[in-house]
Every structure is written in C-alpha cells, then in structure tokens.
Amino acid sequence: MSLDLDKRQRAMLREMGVRIWQAPPATAVPDVLAAMDSAAVPARPPRAEARFDAELRRPQVAAARAPQPAPTVARAPAAPAAGLEPRPAGIELMAWPALQFAVAGCRACALCTNRKHTVFGVGPHSGQAGEAAPAVDWLVVGEAPGENEDIAGEPFVGQAGKLLDNMLLAIGLQRGNDDAARPGVARNIFITNVLKCRPPANRNPDPTEIAQCEPYLKRQVELLQPKMILALGKFAAQSLLQDSVPEVQKIPLGKLRGQVHRYLGVPVVVSYHPAYLLRSLGDKAKAWDDLCLAMSEFKR
Numbered sequence: 196m197s198l199d200l201d202k203r204q205r206a207m208l209r210e211m212g213v214r215i216w217q218a219p220p221a222t223a224v225p226d227v228l229a230a231m232d233s234a235a236v237p238a239r240p241p242r243a244e245a246r247f248d249a250e251l252r253r254p255q256v257a258a259a260r261a262p263q264p265a266p267t268v269a270r271a272p273a274a275p276a277a278g279l280e281p282r283p284a285g286i287e288l289m290a291w292p293a294l295q296f297a298v299a300g301c302r303a304c305a306l307c308t309n310r311k312h313t314v315f316g317v318g319p320h321s322g323q324a325g326e327a328a329p330a331v332d333w334l335v336v337g338e339a340p341g342e343n344e345d346i347a348g349e350p351f352v353g354q355a356g357k358l359l360d361n362m363l364l365a366i367g368l369q370r371g372n373d374d375a376a377r378p379g380v381a382r383n384i385f386i387t388n389v390l391k392c393r394p395p396a397n398r399n400p401d402p403t404e405i406a407q408c409e410p411y412l413k414r415q416v417e418l419l420q421p422k423m424i425l426a427l428g429k430f431a432a433q434s435l436l437q438d439s440v441p442e443v444q445k446i447p448l449g450k451l452r453g454q455v456h457r458y459l460g461v462p463v464v465v466s467y468h469p470a471y472l473l474r475s476l477g478d479k480a481k482a483w484d485d486l487c488l489a490m491s492e493f494k495r
C-alpha cells in the first residue's frame with residue numbers, strides 16, 4: 196500500500212532514509228529501517244504532564260482551576276486493595292480538566308506506588324489545566340509508560356518516541372508540544388497509553404491494571420472524538436478491541452493488522468509498538484503499511 200505523497204513529504208522521507216516507489220504497488224513499501232536513526236526530530240525536554248503534576252502538588256491551586264466532577268455515580272468503583280483508593284466516581288461524565296485531575300491523583304491500582312508521574316497524554320496545549328479537550332483528528336494509543344516516560348510525564352519519549360515521531364511526520368502529523376511547528380505539518384494528534392502509570396521494570400501490564408485504567412482511556416476518546424485511532428502494540432489492541440473482536444486476547448497482533456476495526460464508532464488501525472520495531476527491524480515496513488492504511492481510511 197502507498198500514499199499519495201506530495202513533494203514536501205517525499206523530501207522528508209528522503210531525509211529519514213525512507214524510499215518510496217510509485218509503481219508497481221508491490222514495490223511501494225518504503226525502506227523505513229533508517230527512520231529510527233534519523234535525526235529529523237530533535238530530542239524533547241520533559242514537559243507536559245510533569246508540569247501538570249507539579250500543579251497538582253499544590254492542591255488549593257489545582258482545585259481552584261479544575262472543575263469538580265459531576266456528582267452522579269453511574270458505575271461503582273472497584274474495591275481497592277490495601278493501601279489503594281477507589282477509582283474516582285463519575286469518570287464517564289468528567290470534562291477534560293477534571294479527567295486530567297483524576298488521573299494525576301489516581302491510586303486505584305498498585306502502579307501508583309512507584310510512579311514519578313502519571314502520563315495522561317500529549318497533544319495541542321495538553322499540558323495546561325483548565326482547558327477543553329484538544330481538537331484533534333488522530334489518536335495514538337500505546338501500552339504503558341516506560342522509565343523515560345515516567346520521568347518526563349509524557350508518552351513515547353526516547354528512541355521509541357523518536358521513531359514514532361518520524362513515522363508520523365512522514366504522513367504529515369506532529370505531536371503538539373514541540374516549540375517549532377514544521378510548515379505543512381499538522382499538530383492534529385493526541386498521544387496516550389492504555390495505562391497512565393509505569394509498570395515496574397517495564398513489565399507487561401496486568402489485566403487488573405488495564406481494567407482499572409480503561410475508563411480513563413474511554414473518556415479520553417469520548418472527549419477527543421478522533422476520526423482515526425492508531426493502536427500500537429498488543430495491549431493497546433486488546434484493550435480497544437475487547438468488545439468488538441471475540442477472544443481478542445488469543446489473536447496474535449499480526450492478525451489484527453491490515454483491517455479497520457472500531458472503538459466507540461471510531462476507526463481503529465492496529466500496528467506494532469515502536470519499541471518492538473526497534474528490536475524487530477523486519478517489521479518496520481509492515482508498520483509503514485499500517486500507517487498508509489490508516490491515512491487512506493482517514494482520507495476516505
């Protein structure tokens with residue numbers, strides 16, 4: 196699959212070392228192996244959620260800025276284990292700032308005990324309290340924060356984040372926290388994870404942790420109303436498709452690729468997690484195919 200790329204996008208791909216052929220289609224897979232080594236996207240300083248967490252450590256200020264959650268309780272929070280607290284009630288009715296506030300203070304699963312920061316997500320102006328949900332068309336959902344993300348309070352930093360940024364740039368998308376916007380590139384994307392706190396030693400997310408955190412992601416989707424969701428990695432795919440794909444936990448990620456799924460009515464394209472692609476160079480071309488599929492569906 197290939198995209199109808201303009202001159203600027205082709206120049207960007209050349210800069211990344213990605214080669215594009217127009218025809219025949221069978222040869223239209225770019226060599227994205229060099230994308231991970233590209234210096235096209237400079238390293239980003241820690242930012243958005245770290246600042247938001249700092250706000251929350253001043254409770255009287257944060258409380259004044261964030262609207263109070265609606266009092267209606269539509270779903271009872273799960274009973275907390277020792278040392279934990281119930282998940283905040285009324286997540287399904289929260290506005291964007293209240294949702295940020297709830298995540299930053301959440302102690303509903305054991306991952307809260309060792310985190311440095313919660314990682315709510317990043318998008319246009321997403322680091323400031325008191326705002327409505329960013330207006331975006333694209334949502335990227337990864338699995339969970341790693342060590343770098345836990346420190347930065349931002350998803351997809353480090354080498355995996357750099358690879359993701361380069362691949363998004365190739366289809367004209369840029370995360371919204373960089374100071375300088377590139378001409379012709381849209382900050383039209385929000386990036387988050389299924390889990391908002393880091394699992395210790397970067398282990399796989401536990402099913403109970405995913406279940407506890409899932410209402411936050413669901414509310415993010417409801418408020419953002421994206422037109423396309425990219426699910427990166429097995430746990431993101433399983434979390435988003437658990438209600439639409441029978442026994443999705445038993446299906447390999449590779450078999451969820453290449454088709455357009457749905458989550459809350461939004462098209463979902465599944466692909467590999469960038470951290471996996473850094474270890475599995477042979478699957479980068481497949482990830483590029485997935486991006487092309489997502490862009491094609493988005494345009495359609």
Ligand code: SF4
Nearest residue numbers: 301304307391392408
């Ligand atoms: S991972 Fe999710 S449910 Fe667990 S403490 Fe963090 S925000 Fe709360």
